[in-house]
Amino acid sequence: MDMTTYALIVLGVMVLFYAGAKLLKLSTEISMFIAAAAGCVAGGFGFSARHIAEGAMTYLDINLIFITATLFMNILKESGGVAFVVRGMFRRFRRQRAILLVLLTILLLIPGALTGAGSVTVLIAGGMVSTVLLGLGVPKVKTAAIVFIVAGLSAAAPPISLWAMMTAAGVNMPYVGFFWPLMLPCLVAGLLTMFILGWRGAPADLERALEELPVPPAGMNWLKIILPFVVFLGLIVVGRTWPHETVVTGLPLMFLCAALTSYVLSPQKMDLFQISQKTIEQLLPLLGTLTCVGILVQIMTLTGVRGLLAVTTVTLPVALVFATLFIILPVSEAVLMWGAAPVIGVPLILLFNTMGLNPIVALAGMSIIWPLGDALPPTAIIGRLTVDVTGYQGSYGQFLKACLIPAVIMMIIGTLMVVYSKQLGFLTGL
């Protein structure tokens, strides 16, 4: 049997077992694990504990970043910091709609940008931002769409963009030069979404909306909110300014320092173990996905399936790839979640690189399109979470319809970034 047929058979077995597991209503993470194990057996390696352990280790460092960053965000929320910021913004700018919308966009972008997870944005700020938007008279379905789209963009925004990090790791490309190529489109698309969906709407009872927002504890002030961020940014700046004089701390430790600063400065007493335990519970789907994706990619590499996908993608007509990016990326995200990055993203970036395109800008463009898949079945994790958190009770189809215009904008921006990545190479600063 030649290598292509062998890899095709293994791929077929993996797809079959994945589909079977999904039909049995197993979670996406466990389905991926079953597909990987089945592929390993079909490839003639048996149930290889060594390769499963090896694959599970792949994203341990990224998992640590998620845990510490989300812990930081959760401590900030539990201490009343997020409520303080939202109330302060709403009280000060409730009659200046444009400024308030800009501030709400930035507020929604921060948690996901720091943690790399859109679900964290929805959980940390989604509920409060939706209260403010409803107070401004934005319909519930549009409010849910705003929270979902900006949460998705926040996950793609720097410094932590999981899709970019995982794909970059897959092609042995350092995660450097991504800041502006990710930041600019996320900001532009986020603001456009907020203004297109949130501009119209007769203000409802503003005072009532203010009353509905949670009251921050006495003693909370701006300094207590800003200081943990200063610690975090300070550690980054010190590390980059004096790289040879300072010890390498790594992002998890930086987030941990920021989290502990926030904990110490909190005006109310908090149970650190309970918050940490809830953080792990909240992050389980994400941690599970990353671990299972690592295993899946390891088995795909072992059996040659990854090579088959890479070679097939690299030999595809370029026009076809460009024209179908806006379908392939969201659909792959909907099926594999973050697994789409190493499985689909890596061969695509190899293709773009061989074509002479700028892989950093192209990958940033792809990272803008990927989050759209988080609203699509079969997974639709963040879409469903957003609907729950914002309290939207209409049909899911209407929610998707409300997301359509911003989604098209994101698809256009992302595709143009890929096509013109060479010309946009200056954004990387390299």
Add this chain to the structure above:
Amino acid sequence: MELVVTIIYYCLVGFVSVLLIYNLIKTTEWQKEVLYIIVLIPFLLRLFMLK
């Protein structure tokens, strides 16, 4: 100094492992139990310096 950072990281991995085991014991859904075990693998491998 690097040793201190390494020790802090091992403590962090240990703390996360404790949290994962705590949640594994607490949860009643079998799919979550399986997922906790899968997620726990790399943390234990690192904690016991096997990987």
